[in-house]
Amino acid sequence: MELRSVAVVGSGSPGGGMAQVPAEYGVVAARGADWADGLPVPLDVPPERVAAALAGARRLVVLDDDPTGTQTVRDVPVLTRWGVDDIAWALEQDTPGFFVLTNTRSLSPEDAAQRNREAAEAALTAAARAGVDLVFASRSDSTLRGHFPLETDVLSAVLAAHDEPVDGVLLSPAYIDAGRVTLDGVHWLRSPSGLTPAGESEFARDATFGYRASRLSDWVEEKTGGRIPRAGVRLVTLPELRGSTGALQQALSSAREGGVLVVDAVTDDDLRATALAVVEAEAAGIRLIYRVGPSFVRARLGQGAHQPLTDSQLDELTGDGHGLIAIGSHVGLTTRQLDRLAARVDPALIEVDVERIVTGDAASHVDEVVARAATALSDAPVVVSTSRRLRLGATAADSLDVSRRVSAALTEAVRRIVAARRPAYVVAKGGITSSDIATHSLGIDRAMVRGSLLPGIVSLWQAESGPSLGLPYVVFAGNVGDDDALADVVERLEGR
The missing domain is CATH 3.40.50.10840 (Putative sugar-binding, N-terminal domain)
Known part of the structure; x- marks a missing residue:
């Protein structure tokens, strides 16, 4: 297959730098940096x-x-x-x-x-x-x-x-x-x-x-x-x-x-x-x-891109104290974001050890995580993260089972942490993680999406009923944002 070096930079380009792409992929491969030039005039559909x-x-x-x-x-x-x-x-x-x-x-x-x-x-x-x-x-x-x-x-x-x-x-x-x-x-x-x-x-x-x-x-x-x-x-x-x-x-x-x-x-x-x-x-x-x-x-839905929630809006939503950040996503971007968060915000970092979860020591390990996190929340934002080394099963089904077991442990830990010491907010990093924490940890069944914390990404929900009424819940996908995005979000929520 023929490959061409393509610099996808310049006006209208969603990215920048060099990439090797197959020539059969059409206009991007053919035009490189000028791939957007010569396309039909963009539509104006408000x-x-x-x-x-x-x-x-x-x-x-x-x-x-x-x-x-x-x-x-x-x-x-x-x-x-x-x-x-x-x-x-x-x-x-x-x-x-x-x-x-x-x-x-x-x-x-x-x-x-x-x-x-x-x-x-x-x-x-x-x-x-x-x-x-x-x-x-x-x-x-x-x-x-x-x-x-x-x-x-x-x-x-x-x-x-x-x-x-x-x-x-x-x-x-x-x-x-x-x-x-x-x-x-x-x-x-x-x-x-x-x-x-x-x-x-x-x-x-x-x-x-x-x-x-x-x-x-x-x-x-x-x-x-x-x-x-x-x-x-x-x-x-x-x-x-x-x-x-x-x-x-x-x-x-x-x-x-x-x-x-x-x-x-x-x-x-x-x-x-x-x-x-x-x-x-x-x-x-x-x-x-x-x-x-x-x-x-x-x-x-008839909506356009909207501005993120303002600092004053966040002040009205968040409570006193520090927040809890739960990280289950294993993609490389999330790991880089976690590293940058640790460097910029200096949170308390508590790891859920995947090996202990899958080898039968889940209950005692979750007890340890909950005790450490509930204590640390009095002094700093707390990150509860699964260990960064991805553990795969022998088959796709086995890998999914491992993922579910680790997610269940993280979810149970968050539920008990919030019950022991209510944080000012909760951030969940990763799609599956966000769902499990919303439903099982926080008991959210009906909510309204109030807006985003970064342009077009990272949504904030407000529960309409249940035990988490009034607690800001931030849904943060594993595969979005730049390396600083998680730190940016936490700094805003912490009021820095």
Whole structure:
């Protein structure tokens, strides 16, 4: 395969530096530093235009496979339970959609399928009672990790059983704020060396959800085991999306039998243009499922990028004293962020030893962690982190089991620490970690997403009920921000 050195820097580029990318990857490989030059003029699609189009549109139910999908939005309900009454509460809120945190990325395929099925059935039951039409987004990782096509297959089956057969799956993993874009059908991630094809990133080597392809049509073929061949994936390119040919409308109107539609996206305006076309197609009777990253959800909710919460707003939310930071993510970025946090803020660092957890000493080890953390909170922010050396099982299923056991120990430790000494705030680092701490440690079942702490990333929830009412809860994905991001967030919360 021919490789070209590409400097992806300059105006309009989501990253900077040098990268080796296959020449077949199109415009980025061909143009290098000038890859954005010569593309069609960016669209101007204000959020208000999408918001106006949502009047009478289907209500969006975002089944989120970890809590980090909320980081791009504000003032939106989020549920960690999916009983009919919980969903009815969310439908009563004056919003165009809401999140249901299923946390399925931490589950086995069988359990993930069952949880999607339960949540979808409950949502359809609540919607029928309220006389509301729904559309489902299966929100997953912008670095392409998660249960695909399982989750969209389950949702399709549930809808078909309710006489609402699905015409197509919209695939849009873009996360504009974090530099994850799709161009020429190839998904790209920003890294210190520039734009990296997704299949060449560290995330593609994930022990459970690894993959090889960067071109999304190839990725679909890979993940479906050839059931959906690359030739069966329809791509709407950036020139088509930004042009006047109506290619996206044509592709949507011709969607049939669960085919996959990939849409290029480099800016939020691209995604809002897609959202407008989707709403129009749905009004005409087309039924879609969205398999998307965080940015399309924001577009479909009629929101634009918003400023982070101000210091005065944080002062109103946080209590006296210091905060608790729980870190479960093992990606390299999180480890670098933890190192920078330790250097800048000087927190108390307490490690959950993975080896002790998996070799049968979990209970006594958690006792030690809780006692040390509760004492240290009186003098400094406390970091409770899993040991940084990743322990893998013999198989993908074994690795997932190890991950669940370690997460359970960290979650139990946080629950007991908060009960022993209530912190001023809680930060959870990592998607699975964030979900488990929200539900099991803090008892959050209904909440509102109030906003972010950094532009487009790191959301702050406010519980609407339960034992953690009034405690700021910060959801921080493992794979976002620069090396200083965690330290920046903690310094703001500590009022430094």
